[in-house]
Amino acid sequence: MKKKVFGGLLLAAVLLAGCGGKDTGSTYQESDFSASSEGSIVYMGELEIMHYSTSEESEGNGGSDGFRTVLAQWAEAHPDITLTQNILANAEYKTQIATLAAADDLPDVFFLQGMNTIDWAKQGLIYDLTEDIKSSPYAQDYNEAYFNPFMVGDKIYGYPALTGGTCTVVIYDKAMWKEAGYDRFPSTWEEVEKAAEYFQAQGVIPVAFGNGGKWQANSCFLSTLANRYTGPDWFLSLVAKDGAAFTDPEFVSALTEMQRLFHQTDIFNVDFNAVTNEDAREYYISGDAAAFIGGNWDESYIWAMLKDSDPEKFDHMGFAVLPQPADAKMAPNSQNIGLGYAVAINAKLADDPAKLEAAIDLAEYVTGPAFANYVTANYALGGLTKAAQVDLSAFDQITQDFYNWSYVDTEECEIYDSYITNAVWDVLNTDLQTMLNGDISPEEVAANAQAAYEANYSKE
Secondary structure (H helix, E strand, O other): OOOOOOOOOHHHHHHHHHOOOOOOOOOOOHHOOOOOOOOOOOOOOEEEEEOOOHHHHOOOHHHHHHHHHHHHHHHHHHEEEEEEEEEEOOHHHHHHHHHHHHOOOOOOEEEEEEHHHHHHHHOOOOOOOOOHHHOOHHHHHHHHHHHHHHEEOEEEEOEOOOOOEOOEEEEEEEEHHHHHHOOOOOHHHHHHHHHHHHHHHHHOOEEOOOOOOOOHHHHHHHHHHHHHHHHHHHHHHHHHHOOOOOOOOHHHHHHHHOOOHOOOOEEEEOOOOOOHHHHHHHHHOOOOOOOEEOHHHHHHHHHHHHHHHHHHHHHOEEEEOOOOOOOOOOOEEEEEOOOOOEEEEHHHHOOOHHHHHHHHHHHHHEEEEHHHHHHHHHHHOOOOOOOOOOOOOOOOOOHHHHHHHHOOOOOOOHHHHHOHHHHHHHHHHHHHHHHHHHOOOHHHHHHHHHHHHHHHHOOO
């Protein structure tokens, strides 16, 4: 077995079933690791794919390793097709793909972020894959819920890709919190504030967080915190443009509590708005922070860094949901989870049916059973397609704990910026950073987000 680095969604079926250890019902065998479409594609020529699974990322992320592995399998099985890969780091990828979309110059195949789906579909930039997905030989084993961010009406514009997982997990050092008087991470912010007094006296950051990229406050905090106030139906109504508004009092209450936590307490590192999540997690790894809030990819990295370098601290890793605010009444055990990217195809390929067939086959393969079986066997992960049952006993205790935390012991909510449009999140994310510094009110943040929503977002 390859060295395991945990980084995402485990068995897709477990998420739906709400319990672990059950057979996913998959009918795929080891033979499915090879490209099943070998020899069936008539296209001979060049095909370009753009993605962010760099070799560096694949060292610390099972999804990226799996994607690169099955992509290489597909290329080897189709020697008459010259597969060109344009690979960029995630942050650079987001910028570059947006630039190419604005110029109507998207690659043949690329990673589509959920927040861009509606705009790019309306502009005719991405190919409608609805019928291809429905007729896929793997359709019966797709986790259909993952298609939601990539749908406009009843049309689907991408195959959800890589491994998904939470964007909001509290990773804490059990030993440090035990010394502070807590057998587990506190379930309320009131308790965290009390614990902060102890940690501050020890010269330790109670909870590390990084919002230097501006998106982290939204993805890794607000979309879970706000769910505690609004419940899930509010956001679904917002996505559907069915009456919910950013200015609704429940959402404003969530913003108010968020500002209080960051601006009026001593819970977080003072430089939270200047450092990234990558920087903040180093505070935890070094022992300068007793806890850290980030995503499953941060858990992957921390796992890898501590596994060999600090086995004792590794063994003390614990996982918790965000504490519950005193005035929140809903979903105290929730955390946001999903697949934020899909493999999409340039709409221009419709003019070249043979090339389009090859692109669809590629997209289907890298999100199908070959990928699912690989990441399940090597990392206890999964994605769009259900895989064979994973034997958790083959993995270390921390991996098993994170599995149970992610898919057995907690309930799911949506990741905000997997939906709607980037034009809205750009406004909200910028304002959140200002709000957390105390320089703008929650009401102003809500009003600005609502104005951007009304001006830029349409379900039509």
